[in-house]
Amino acid sequence: MPKQLRIFPEKCIGCKSCELACSLVNEGEMNPSRSRITMIAFVEGRYGLPYNIPLTCRQCADAPCLEACPVDAILRSRDTMKTIIIDYKTCINCGKCVDACPFGAMFYDGQDRRPLKCELCGGEPACVSICPSEAILFVQRRPFYAKPQALEREGFSILSKRNRQKFQESES
Amino acid sequence: MRKEYPKGGYHQRILRVDLSKRELSHESVPPDLLHHYIGGTGLGIRLLYDEVEPRIDPYSPENRLIFATGPLNGTLVPGAGTYSVVSRNALTRLAAAAQANGFFGARLKYAGYDAVIIQGRCDKPAYVHINDGAAAIEDASNLVGKDAFETDRLLRKRYGEDGIENGISVAAIGPAGENLVRFASIVSDRGHIIASGGLGAIMGSKNLKALVVHGNRGVPMDPQDRGTFLGCVRQWREEAQNTAMGQMVNTQGTIGMFTPYHSRGWVPVRNLTTNVFPGEEFFEADYIRKKVYRSQPRSCHGCTFHHCHMVEVMRGPYRGVVGEEVEYEILAGFGPNWGIYDPGAVTMLNDLNDRLGMDAKEATFVISMIMEGYERGLIRREDIDGIDLKWGNVEAAADLLRRISRRDGFGDVLADGVMRVAQKLGAEFPNMAVYVKKGNAPHIHDPRVRWGTLFNQVVSNMGSQEGIDMTARGSADLGIERPTTEPDEYLGEVEAKTASLRQFQECLMYCYFQSCSLKTAVKTLNCLTGADYAVEDALEVGRRVVNLLRMFNRREGMTKEDDCFSPRLGQPPIDGPGKGKSMAPTFEEVRNAYYRTMGWGDDGMPTRKTLEELDLGFTVSVLGD
Numbered sequence: 001m002p003k004q005l006r007i008f009p010e011k012c013i014g015c016k017s018c019e020l021a022c023s024l025v026n027e028g029e030m031n032p033s034r035s036r037i038t039m040i041a042f043v044e045g046r047y048g049l050p051y052n053i054p055l056t057c058r059q060c061a062d063a064p065c066l067e068a069c070p071v072d073a074i075l076r077s078r079d080t081m082k083t084i085i086i087d088y089k090t091c092i093n094c095g096k097c098v099d100a101c102p103f104g105a106m107f108y109d110g111q112d113r114r115p116l117k118c119e120l121c122g123g124e125p126a127c128v129s130i131c132p133s134e135a136i137l138f139v140q141r142r143p144f145y146a147k148p149q150a151l152e153r154e155g156f157s158i159l160s161k162r163n164r165q166k167f168q169e170s171e172s
Numbered sequence: 173m174r175k176e177y178p179k180g181g182y183h184q185r186i187l188r189v190d191l192s193k194r195e196l197s198h199e200s201v202p203p204d205l206l207h208h209y210i211g212g213t214g215l216g217i218r219l220l221y222d223e224v225e226p227r228i229d230p231y232s233p234e235n236r237l238i239f240a241t242g243p244l245n246g247t248l249v250p251g252a253g254t255y256s257v258v259s260r261n262a263l264t265r266l267a268a269a270a271q272a273n274g275f276f277g278a279r280l281k282y283a284g285y286d287a288v289i290i291q292g293r294c295d296k297p298a299y300v301h302i303n304d305g306a307a308a309i310e311d312a313s314n315l316v317g318k319d320a321f322e323t324d325r326l327l328r329k330r331y332g333e334d335g336i337e338n339g340i341s342v343a344a345i346g347p348a349g350e351n352l353v354r355f356a357s358i359v360s361d362r363g364h365i366i367a368s369g370g371l372g373a374i375m376g377s378k379n380l381k382a383l384v385v386h387g388n389r390g391v392p393m394d395p396q397d398r399g400t401f402l403g404c405v406r407q408w409r410e411e412a413q414n415t416a417m418g419q420m421v422n423t424q425g426t427i428g429m430f431t432p433y434h435s436r437g438w439v440p441v442r443n444l445t446t447n448v449f450p451g452e453e454f455f456e457a458d459y460i461r462k463k464v465y466r467s468q469p470r471s472c473h474g475c476t477f478h479h480c481h482m483v484e485v486m487r488g489p490y491r492g493v494v495g496e497e498v499e500y501e502i503l504a505g506f507g508p509n510w511g512i513y514d515p516g517a518v519t520m521l522n523d524l525n526d527r528l529g530m531d532a533k534e535a536t537f538v539i540s541m542i543m544e545g546y547e548r549g550l551i552r553r554e555d556i557d558g559i560d561l562k563w564g565n566v567e568a569a570a571d572l573l574r575r576i577s578r579r580d581g582f583g584d585v586l587a588d589g590v591m592r593v594a595q596k597l598g599a600e601f602p603n604m605a606v607y608v609k610k611g612n613a614p615h616i617h618d619p620r621v622r623w624g625t626l627f628n629q630v631v632s633n634m635g636s637q638e639g640i641d642m643t644a645r646g647s648a649d650l651g652i653e654r655p656t657t658e659p660d661e662y663l664g665e666v667e668a669k670t671a672s673l674r675q676f677q678e679c680l681m682y683c684y685f686q687s688c689s690l691k692t693a694v695k696t697l698n699c700l701t702g703a704d705y706a707v708e709d710a711l712e713v714g715r716r717v718v719n720l721l722r723m724f725n726r727r728e729g730m731t732k733e734d735d736c737f738s739p740r741l742g743q744p745p746i747d748g749p750g751k752g753k754s755m756a757p758t759f760e761e762v763r764n765a766y767y768r769t770m771g772w773g774d775d776g777m778p779t780r781k782t783l784e785e786l787d788l789g790f791t792v793s794v795l796g797d
Contacts, residue, residue, distance in 0.1 A: 013469035013478065020248045020474065024398050030247050031390025032339060043362065044325060045335030048494045049468040049482050110388060132476035
């Protein structure tokens with residue numbers, strides 16, 4: 001089994017160090033807008049307390065970005081890591097991969113005008129080593145399949161929409 | 173100074189916002205100014221000294237409100253989201269410099285500026301939106317009267333997403349700032365407060381409701397240094413986690429200080445009328461964190477501690493209240509100091525006070541003074557709008573906080589801060605008031621036997637703590653081996669040394685709880701900016717800042733008599749661990765030792781020689797003959 005990032009949102013304290021370490025190691029500057037990982041903080045409105053969710057690429061076994069790329073600029077590495085990488089020499093900056101990723105993990109660097117994705121820092125992820133609360137681990141795990149997961153998420157929202165509708169009908 | 177300085181850490185750009193003319197302009201910062209003052213409080217006070225005419229009213233449009241960042245802001249250094257606000261002080265009319273943590277400082281850097289200078293006054297409420305090296309003055313009429321958190325939410329919704337923190341920081345004033353409550357605060361990132369100095373009132377006097385900052389510009393640095401810089405950060409983190417303070421804050425937050433402080437008699441109880449608090453077991457960190465709160469961490473920029481949390485109260489009459497986990501000072505101020513025994517109630521009061529946008533230091537000591545007066549029959553119920561202000565009456569305290577923020581009825585009287593209220597009420601009140609002589613309330617401790625805290629608050633030039641309290645510890649960086657356990661000359665000498673260190677830290681801009689060794693801080697700074705500071709140079713920068721603050725105050729007419737404390741702070745505690753001790757008898761010696769170590773004259777002012785040594789020759793004319 002290849003090693004992958006495993007994220008535990010419940011352990012995240014929300015410091016955003018991962019974003020900075022990622023951009024520092026990969027882009028040579030500390031700039032969250034050029035990071036390949038993002039910590040989203042849900043502050044108010046949904047639940048009483050806020051929640052911190054770090055999100056990044058899961059190196060899907062059935063990667064939609066790879067399939068969507070019209071010029072085959074997105075490849076799976078041949079080593080044991082099976083990382084999905086972008087070949088910037090071939091990339092035409094069409095944005096199809098950004099559209100395709102159901103998890104929003106294909107980031108976009110507005111400064112260099114190119115897509116950005118987690119390539120696991122070549123085997124030593126910077127976010128893992130900087131995380132102060134062990135919310136991001138680099139461990140062996142089963143391959144992740146994007147399509148059933150994406151449909152499952154869509155299923156959740158369809159279901160809750162149906163339930164809300166039924167509730168509203170009974171009210172009126 | 174090297175030629176290529178600074179190679180990183182700064183944008184070298186300042187934004188100037190003239191609210192009267194509705195004009196925005198950019199200015200560059202000369203490298204030697206950065207080398208002399210680094211950033212944060214240092215840069216802020218230098219800009220203020222140069223720009224503000226002496227003896228103008230703090231509320232005058234000519235006064236400047238300066239938001240300053242330091243070179244480390246926005247980097248991986250733990251707690252590097254801190255920023256400093258520098259202006260004239262609404263309470264003391266002297267200098268004010270206050271810091272808040274969170275993310276604001278980092279995001280001001282990402283927006284492309286090292287500092288923002290605000291001057292003039294808007295004819296109607298406005299806010300300033302700063303993004304990617306550009307700014308605009310926007311209409312804030314729909315935000316008038318909104319509390320600080322609501323303003324934060326609405327502005328984040330306008331520029332980002334509703335209910336989600338999307339790389340946007342807001343520094344806003346609440347109703348208190350709009351109504352010129354003299355101790356109004358600036359609230360940023362939902363719960364990180366620029367508290368000291370009434371800077372919220374200064375912002376209110378300019379009709380400025382908020383600052384919104386976000387951007388995509390990284391911290392400038394040489395990409396080749398990335399490895400070295402990461403190494404520095406790792407070392408910094410490790411050292412910060414291993415200081416005594418770091419270990420405590422990392423595991424228990426600052427509320428962990430309550431029990432040890434109570435055992436030393438440092439907790440303010442009922443306006444310092446006693447030193448013993450019978451409800452201690454309800455204020456233990458373990459009890460609060462495990463039994464009272466359900467919590468979710470919400471840390472500051474790059475922090476590694478389990479410190480800041482959002483909490484829901486699970487016990488007592490305030491079950492269901494959601495707010496920030498209270499810090500030690502608030503816990504003491506809205507708890508024991510008002511005779512309140514319920515940490516849940518303290519959480520509610522803290523949330524309310526933050527939303528209204530007021531400084532908890534003044535709020536707690538002004539209300540506790542009236543509570544004491546009410547209990548002793550010095551003030552009648554009809555004089556205080558019929559509020560039954562007994563010790564421990566939570567709802568009465570909350571009501572009074574709201575009235576103060578609106579300047580409504582008796583709240584209008586209290587809105588001027590402890591010293592002015594005591595003088596206005598007269599009779600026994602000036603002897604009950606807790607303040608230092610420049611005119612502001614001290615940090616929320618019973619500082620009467622916590623010598624370092626009391627003394628450095630007394631000599632502080634800008635209202636907040638200027639040095640570091642060494643009553644219970646030493647400092648390897650400064651060669652201070654033994655703590656200052658007695659109010660003697662040694663205390664004065666030690667406090668003079670700590671002021672340089674603390675003010676150097678406040679130029680760098682990172683969280684005080686993330687303190688590492690001075691050597692590591694200087695190494696990190698040098699790595700990022702390409703400067704060549706030695707440890708001594710760093711302390712000299714700190715010393716320069718303290719001296720410039722003092723010269724600013726001197727120009728405003730401050731004298732040695734202002735370095736003093738109110739009668740209540742000189743009275744020895746009548747019970748508890750500190751019973752019978754007081755700094756009053758030896759105060760003169762301590763103060764003289766402080767002045768001497770600082771290189772100041774007997775009049776408490778820097779000598780010409782000291783100023784010239786520190787490259788502050790431009791201030792010499794203020795000394796007079």
